Every structure is written in C-alpha cells, then in structure tokens.
Amino acid sequence: MGRNDAQAALCCCLAVVVSLLSSVMVPAAMAAGDARHGETIFLRYCQGCHGPDGRGGGKGFMPHVGPLARKGYIETMPDEYLAAVIAEGGLAVGKSGYMPSWKTTLTEQDIADVIAFIRTFVAE
Numbered sequence: 001m002g003r004n005d006a007q008a009a010l011c012c013c014l015a016v017v018v019s020l021l022s023s024v025m026v027p028a029a030m031a032a033g034d035a036r037h038g039e040t041i042f043l044r045y046c047q048g049c050h051g052p053d054g055r056g057g058g059k060g061f062m063p064h065v066g067p068l069a070r071k072g073y074i075e076t077m078p079d080e081y082l083a084a085v086i087a088e089g090g091l092a093v094g095k096s097g098y099m100p101s102w103k104t105t106l107t108e109q110d111i112a113d114v115i116a117f118i119r120t121f122v123a124e
C-alpha cells in the first residue's frame with residue numbers, strides 16, 4: 001500500500017466516524033423535545049412578539065411579526081432550520097433582525113422543547 005492509499009484510507013475512516021457521530025448525536029439532541037416545557041419557555045420569551053398561540057401580533061415590542069402557526073407552513077420547516085433561527089436569530093437565515101438570537105439564553109434542549117411546542121400550533 002503506497003503513501004497515498006494510506007492517506008485515502010485514513011480520510012475515509014475519519015469520514016465514517018464523523019458521519020456516525022453526527023447521525024447518533026443530532027437526532028438524539030433534537031428528538032426529545034418536550035412540548036410542555038417548550039410552552040413555558042415560549043410564554044416567557046417568545047409570546048411578546050409571536051403571540052401566545054404563535055399567530056403573531058403579541059403585545060410586545062414588534063407588532064408586525066407574521067404568524068408562526070400559518071397552516072401548511074411551520075410543518076414544512078425542518079427542525080434544523082427552526083433551531084438555527086432560534087439559536088442564531090433572524091438575520092442568520094435572511095429574516096428580520098428583530099428576531100433575537102437565543103443561544104446564550106436557551107440550552108439546546110430548551111430549543112428542542114420550544115420547537116416541539118411550536119409544532120403543536122398546527123394541530124388545531
């Protein structure tokens with residue numbers, strides 16, 4: 001086996017390890033969202049802008065937030081996208097910078113919980 005083969009084999013090995021790790025870790029962190037805890041977080045931090053039921057028009061700081069609970073909308077958004085907006089703020093996904101970044105306030109688990117709660121909006 002030449003030097004290049006050995007390098008290629010090592011690279012391949014690393015790629016497998018990385019993909020294994022991410023397939024094990026990401027769903028584990030995201031899947032366990034607890035909507036009841038998410039509701040507490042949402043009512044504390046989010047309803048001021050998004051409204052208690054996610055329909056927008058909360059009586060907080062910015063009255064023009066569109067509804068999160070629009071039919072046929074939120075259920076099409078992947079968890080990764082929602083987690084990114086919530087953690088990094090609106091600007092990170094090309095949305096309004098009035099959507100704050102929550103990564104210093106909320107843990108990853110909190111964010112998974114709040115996503116689970118947001119997903120209950122379309123049930124009605």
Ligand code: HEC
Nearest residue numbers: 045046049061065066082085086090095096098099100114
């Ligand atoms: C200061 C007001 C404000 C607060 C507080 C706030 N948001 Fe937002 N949020 C916004 C705005 C403004 C947008 C962008 C809306 C748009 O561009 O359609 C947004 C967008 C979002 C989006 C993306 C919606 C989309 O259409 O793609 C999600 C998800 C979201 N917010 C969740 C949350 C969560 C969860 C919290 C609480 C942890 C929260 N927001 C708190 C103002 C706020």
